[in-house]
Amino acid sequence: MRPDGLRVLVVGASSAIATETARAYAERGARLVVTARTPERGEAVAADLRVRGAAEVRALTLDVTDHAGGTAVIDQAWTAFGGFDVALLAAGVLPDQLRCEADGAAAVAALDVNLVGIVALLTPLANRFGAAGRGCIAVIGSVAGDRGRQSNYVYGAAKGGLDRFLQGLRNRLHRSGVAVVTLKPGFVDTPMTSAMDQGPLFVSARRAGRAVYRAIERRRDVAYVPWFWRPIMLVVRAIPERVFKRLRL
Amino acid sequence: MRAYRSWGRYPEATPAAVVPVVWRSDPPPLERARGPLLAYACGRSYGDSCLNDGGVLLDVRRLDRLISFDGERGLLCCEAGVTLAQILDLVVPRGWFLPVVPGTRWVSVGGAIANDIHGKNHHRAGTFGAHVTRLELLRSSGERITCTPADPIFQSTVGGLGLTGVILWAEIALKRVPGAGIAMERIRFPDLNGFLELAAEDARFEYTVAWVDCLARGRRLGRGVYLRGDHAPLERTAPSPLEAQRLRVPMDAPGGLVNAFTMRLFNEAYYRAGLRARRRATVPYAPFFFPLDAVGEWTRLYGPKGFVQYQCVVPDTPNGEAIRTVFDRIAGSGEAASLAVLKRFGDLGSPGWLSFPRPGLTLAVDFPFRGASTLRLLDELDAVVAAAGGAVYPAKDARMSPASFRAFFPAAERLETQRDPRFSSSFWRRVRAA
Incomplete structure (x- = not known):
């Protein structure tokens, strides 16, 4: 529990996976800025991280659908800590696919939270990290972004778009010494998935969050969470589209 | 939906709905839930006291945040879904221990209180509830009650099988130990x-x-x-x-x-x-x-x-x-x-x-x-x-x-005076059947 001075920003720290990753950093004595949609939630997470050993935790309120406001919060956090070693962007919601099919506005809103809002934060963060010439930007994507499926293609489109954006950003920032880590969780037992039938592929948020932590610390480019989704998605991506379109997935 | 079973896997019961309780600051809209309510966390009760057949289970496992720890006095405040495993991992390296532990560390603080669990030191320390100094209860009416051991609502919640409402958080007095x-x-x-x-x-x-x-x-x-x-x-x-x-x-x-x-x-x-x-x-x-x-x-x-x-x-x-x-x-x-x-x-x-x-x-x-x-x-x-x-x-x-x-349990009649009218369990309906 020796403070190691590591500075970590977690956007969407109230999500179950991000909370667990933040805990791993807290336990090693890191300094953290955590953001959540409401001050009560941010403060609840911050208090937990303090008890677990974080050297310092600040909670800020950030709504990713407020693009200008979000950028201002990033600026505020950056100034407060004089930069970050790691930024983890974990904000996101699982939209109701059927509602998105019936109502275009719902689909747009889902893309706004899961893609546009994250891109709005990634741009200033990339510039700041690029100027610093070090550090790591990590983003929670999803296996759903690897291939569009009828059951959740709106969410998949947002996460898939994010995947492409991060590929390019990784390529751009590589020479300046900044790592970009794309995390692709599969099924995780969180409040987001509490309405789903939980088969054997589900893992706990705790396990997923610790896997995210390890992937960031190892500066992996793309990490499936947990690892066994890599071969599964390799197969899913390899199925020819003329076959895939007939499947009920 | 994940399986909501008890530890003995007998009897089977199916809740009509499961509502996650994630934030102590903004609890779920209980007034819209249909049927009797009951909090559920680790499912380590053996029989049906943690089950609610046909009712609504309030899943509090994500209510798992620590709130404060006073390392001088050994007072730990945490949300009700925190497991005893989490607490021991945190406090044992700091020279503290839970005052009472049962035969598994995979139980929640809320469950430990609701069943007023005991351990191998009962002859010296009494039950888990004897070391709880404060807790907050959420009633189905939306009312929140912070209570202490002198209050009837506290005494009915400790060992109260979850029938008095949802425990949101509790404060526990730990004990000093020389090592692990x-x-x-x-x-x-x-x-x-x-x-x-x-x-x-x-x-x-x-x-x-x-x-x-x-x-x-x-x-x-x-x-x-x-x-x-x-x-x-x-x-x-x-x-x-x-x-x-x-x-x-x-x-x-x-x-x-x-x-x-x-x-x-x-x-x-x-x-x-x-x-x-x-x-x-x-x-x-x-x-x-x-x-x-x-x-x-x-x-x-x-x-x-x-x-x-x-x-x-x-x-x-x-x-x-x-x-x-x-x-x-x-x-x-x-x-x-x-x-x-x-x-x-x-x-x-x-x-x-x-x-x-x-x-x-x-x-x-x-x-x-x-x-x-x-x-x-x-x-x-x-x-x-x-x-x-x-x-x-x-x-x-x-x-x-x-x-x-x-x-x-002749005191069951007395518990009814403090029970939340919307809360019940498969166990309670069984043993209170006429």
Whole structure:
């Protein structure tokens, strides 16, 4: 529990996976800025991280659908800590696919939270990290972004778009010494998935969050969470589209 | 939806809906939920006290945040879904320990309070609830009540089986320990008198418990192995695994691996284990307190029908007559009773109106569930316990009759005055049936 001075920003720290990753950093004595949609939630997470050993935790309120406001919060956090070693962007919601099919506005809103809002934060963060010439930007994507499926293609489109954006950003920032880590969780037992039938592929948020932590610390480019989704998605991506379109997935 | 089962996997119950409770600041809209409500976390209650067939389960597992820790006074404040494993991982390296731990660390703080659990130090420390200094309760009306041990709502919530509302958070008084070890002693005893002699020395030890071979009869009735120990310095111990399941029993054993024959072999082997009748060692705390945590979902060894645990307490008599009768009935029944746990409770009063512990001998024993014959035996045991003025533990129960419950817990009527009218459980509807 020796403070190691590591500075970590977690956007969407109230999500179950991000909370667990933040805990791993807290336990090693890191300094953290955590953001959540409401001050009560941010403060609840911050208090937990303090008890677990974080050297310092600040909670800020950030709504990713407020693009200008979000950028201002990033600026505020950056100034407060004089930069970050790691930024983890974990904000996101699982939209109701059927509602998105019936109502275009719902689909747009889902893309706004899961893609546009994250891109709005990634741009200033990339510039700041690029100027610093070090550090790591990590983003929670999803296996759903690897291939569009009828059951959740709106969410998949947002996460898939994010995947492409991060590929390019990784390529751009590589020479300046900044790592970009794309995390692709599969099924995780969180409040987001509490309405789903939980088969054997589900893992706990705790396990997923610790896997995210390890992937960031190892500066992996793309990490499936947990690892066994890599071969599964390799197969899913390899199925020819003329076959895939007939499947009920 | 994930499976919402109890630890014994009997009986089965299906909630009509599950509502996650994630934030203590913005609790769920309970007024829109239909049917009776009940909080659920780790599902470590054995029978149906954590189930709500046809009702709404409020899943509080994500209510798992620590709130504050006063390292000077040892006061820990945390949300109700925090597990005892999480707490021990945090506080043991800092020189503190939970005042009371049960036989598994995978229980929530809320569940520990609602069942007013006990441990191997009951004779010194009393129940878990005796060390809770404050808690906040959310009622179905939306009202939040922060209460302390002097309040009737506190006394009805401790041991109150979750019927007074959702516990959102609690403050627990920890105790100082010299390290992460337990200096323990393992002593074989040949019969029940041997147990009673050892139990008479309990006051000298922080933790005492005995494993008893329930299938031994006659001269050997009540034979077993006594474990006792105290906290001791030990540098480091491994933290808990990330999840309860590590070495997991992958599937239900077909037909169950537990029957009278395998249990007899197992009991004999356990009793004979170690050549010497007495052994001393300093061990890490986890294997001392939580031996079965090493194997996830071990209850699957009982097969798809599950098992029932029976835990009773009977008042002390000079030569343990009532507990002798209980052992006799079990050994004579042909049911495959496993190793049983026997301990003498101390005479510290319990803080909850419906708390189970009371002075006397407590016995806990697992039976693979075999239907009518198992139920018949347990009804017979209830009669023995009731005649002796004892009680059966609701947290372990899946089958006691309303009449037995009334005999064991006359304070149930009083609990009704504090029960949240929208809260109920499969257990409560069963034992309160007219």
